[in-house]
Amino acid sequence: MVGEDETAEVGAKLAVIGAAGAAPAAAPAQEAPAAPAQPEPTPAPAPQPAAPAPQAPSAPAPQQQVTPAPEPAPAAPAPAPAPAQAPAAPAAAQPADDGAYVTPLVRKLAAENGVDLSTVKGTGVGGRIRKQDVIAAAEAAKAAAAAPAPAQAPAAPAASKKAPVLEASPLRGQTIKMPRIRKVIGDNMVKALHEQAQLSSVVEVDVTRLMKLRARAKDAFAAREGVKLSPMPFFVKAAAQALKAHAPVNAKINEAEGTITYFDTENIGIAVDSEKGLMTPVIKNAGDLNLAGIAKATAELAGKVRANKITPDELSGATFTISNTGSRGALFDTIIVPPGQVAILGIGATVKRPAVIETEEGTVIGVRDMTYLTLSYDHRLVDGADAARYLTAVKAILEAGEFEVELGL
Secondary structure, three states: OOOOOOOOOOOOOOOOOOOOOOOOOOOHHHOOOOOOOOOOOOOOOOOOOOOOOOOOOOOOOOOOOOOOOOOOOOOOOOOOOOHHHOOOOOOOOOEOOOOOEOOHHHHHHHHHHOOOHHHOOOOOHHHOOOHHHHHHHHHHHHHHHHOOOHHHHHHOOOOOOOOOOOOOOOOOOOOOOOOHHHHHHHHHHHHHHHHOOEEEEEEEEEOHHHHHHHHHHHHHHHHHHOOOOOOHHHHHHHHHHHHHHOHHHOEEEEOOOOEEEEOOOOOEEEOEEEOOEEEOOEEOOHHHOOHHHHHHHHHHHHHHHHOOOOOOHHHOOOOEEEEOHHHHOOOOOOOOOOOOOOEEEEEOOOEEEEEEEEEOOEEEEEEEEEEEEEEEEEOOOOOHHHHHHHHHHHHHHHHHOOOHHHHOO
């Protein structure tokens, strides 16, 4: 009753659910023009057991919105789909052979790669089959086919990389209505840029020690706490700890009153990438949590975002935000400070590269795990020196890597 991204009144009727087994009535106008003599939507057994009857067994029933497989020539007395096709679902819900929901894009990709969807285990929400699952199944099939050929084994060097499998976006060439969430995100970003004097500062951090600690502790941590130990909790812990000593970075300008509020708590928003767009759930009182508490809160909130179960309360109240732009490979980003805050921290990708190291034996060059931290801030309240002091404090905490006690090492 209400279209996607439309605004409805509170209490308005949103949808009508029919009785079990009911299906939407077919619109005669949607039928293929090549068969005007058969307008009835319910298939009936063909009077002749003609060969065209089983044609295209996987094609949708005529009442679907997608174009059905071509009907036999009009000369045939009464060609119709096999009776088993009668209860086909509406076009908007295309099930896989095992009943799981599959988008038209995924179904098309599976057909192009010769993948049987009934053999694919979905990794999406509720077991939904995603395009990544189809690509992985196609790659696995190729690898299995190539395995028996021993001469091909040494052909590829161990360090070689394959180009990613890219496919044309289904949005290519389309003009669609802007989704509401994209409009909200856009309005907030424009509002923040118009009302704040924003700029960014960047530091480089050697996180080699931290990554080694994580590698040593992650298995025991997962068994003890029930969540994976990603690098993110370390950055959140360091950022929250430094906020306690650098009040100007954890504040808010009250323009109407001409005042500044310096927060006495660290409510840290975590930018989460989802299918609907960027959302920022908030870890409340992050400055009072240990690594395990931060890891659990991060996993829980990110899971709710991706399962569309996040609540408005869990998306509000941030005093500072962290964006892990490196999770998709970016070295660093000039992130935008959200409205109502004065700073946001961006975490770049962690990469191995040669770096100069000062040791007791002297200056040496070694392979280190390096990352960039970017602080975007509102220059009306935060000066460049304030930003540099804060970033330097976060850098010192991360490079020291003194998390053994919390990790049980």
